[in-house]
Amino acid sequence: MAYTEILYDVTDAVATVTLNRPDRLNAWTTTMETEVRAAMARAAEDAAVRVILLTGAGRGFCAGADMDLLNNIQGGGERRGPPPAFDLTARPDFQMQYGYFPSIPKPVIAAVNGPAAGLGMIMALYCDMRFAADSAVFTTAFSRRGLIAEHGISWLLPRLVGPARAMDLMFSARKVDAAEALRIGLVDRAVPGGQLMGEVRAYAADLAANVSPRSLKVMKRQLWDAQFQTLAEATAIGNAEMLQSFRSADFREGVAHFVEKRPARFTGA
Known part of the structure; x- marks a missing residue:
C-alpha cells in the first residue's frame, strides 16, 4: 500500500517504520493506525527483515491521539470496531487493537526521539525494547483529558516500573524525562539525541547479523x-x-x- 502518514524502509535486514506527521508531533490518527498495522504485517512476513524499529519524524515520537480525532469522538463520530486479529494463532491477549506487537514474530524496538504521550506512550510500551533520546519525555496524559488507563497500559506499565510508580504516572500524568525513565525501568537505554538512531540501528544490526x-x-x-x-x-x-x-x-x-x-x-x- 502507499503510505501517507508513515515512512517504511528496509536496510541491512532492519525495517524502520517512521511515524511521519512531524508538524503535529506525529499525533495518532486512524490513517496512521492502519498504515502502521500494514507496515508491521509487511515486515513480519518479509523473510529479508529480521528486526523492526519504530520511531517518529522530526522532534517527536508521538504526541498521542490527534486532537481532531478526540473532538470527533466527543461529537459522536469515529467509533469504529476493532480491526481483525493480527495473528489468529497468538493468545487472545495479543490480538487487541493496539496490543498486537507481542504477536509479531520479530523484535520490535522503539527509538523514542522526543515526546511520547498518551497513546504514543502506549505504542512505545508495546514494543519489546525502548531506546530513548535524552530529549524524550513520557506522559500518560489520560487523567488530564478526563480519560482512563486505556488500551492495556494498566497491565503494561506496572510490569515495567512497579505498581506504585505506575499509579503515580497514571494519576498525575506528570512528565518523565529520559533520565528518570531509564532509572525506573521505563526505557532500556537513554542516549544523546544525536546518537539515538545510530545506537539503536547498531543494536538492531547486531541482532540481524549475528543472532x-x-x-x-x-x-x-x-x-x-x-x-x-x-x-x-x-x-x-x-x-x-x-x-x-x-x-x-x-x-x-x-x-x-x-x-x-x-x-x-x-x-x-
Missing part, C-alpha cells in the same frame, strides 16, 4: 506468554522448545560458526 531469527521468534513468544504462566508451565514449554531447537538448521549453524570461528549464516530454519 538466530528462529531463536528470536521463539524466545519473544516465550517471554510475552510467560507473564500468563506458572514457573512450571514456562519450564515445560521451554524444555519442549529446546528439543525442537536441537533439530533446527539454526542450531547446527550456531555450533558450526562457533567451532569454525567465522560469521554466522543463520537462515531462521
Whole structure:
C-alpha cells in the first residue's frame, strides 16, 4: 500500500517504520493506525527483515491521539470496531487493537526521539525494547483529558516500573524525562539525541547479523506468554522448545560458526 502518514524502509535486514506527521508531533490518527498495522504485517512476513524499529519524524515520537480525532469522538463520530486479529494463532491477549506487537514474530524496538504521550506512550510500551533520546519525555496524559488507563497500559506499565510508580504516572500524568525513565525501568537505554538512531540501528544490526531469527521468534513468544504462566508451565514449554531447537538448521549453524570461528549464516530454519 502507499503510505501517507508513515515512512517504511528496509536496510541491512532492519525495517524502520517512521511515524511521519512531524508538524503535529506525529499525533495518532486512524490513517496512521492502519498504515502502521500494514507496515508491521509487511515486515513480519518479509523473510529479508529480521528486526523492526519504530520511531517518529522530526522532534517527536508521538504526541498521542490527534486532537481532531478526540473532538470527533466527543461529537459522536469515529467509533469504529476493532480491526481483525493480527495473528489468529497468538493468545487472545495479543490480538487487541493496539496490543498486537507481542504477536509479531520479530523484535520490535522503539527509538523514542522526543515526546511520547498518551497513546504514543502506549505504542512505545508495546514494543519489546525502548531506546530513548535524552530529549524524550513520557506522559500518560489520560487523567488530564478526563480519560482512563486505556488500551492495556494498566497491565503494561506496572510490569515495567512497579505498581506504585505506575499509579503515580497514571494519576498525575506528570512528565518523565529520559533520565528518570531509564532509572525506573521505563526505557532500556537513554542516549544523546544525536546518537539515538545510530545506537539503536547498531543494536538492531547486531541482532540481524549475528543472532538466530528462529531463536528470536521463539524466545519473544516465550517471554510475552510467560507473564500468563506458572514457573512450571514456562519450564515445560521451554524444555519442549529446546528439543525442537536441537533439530533446527539454526542450531547446527550456531555450533558450526562457533567451532569454525567465522560469521554466522543463520537462515531462521
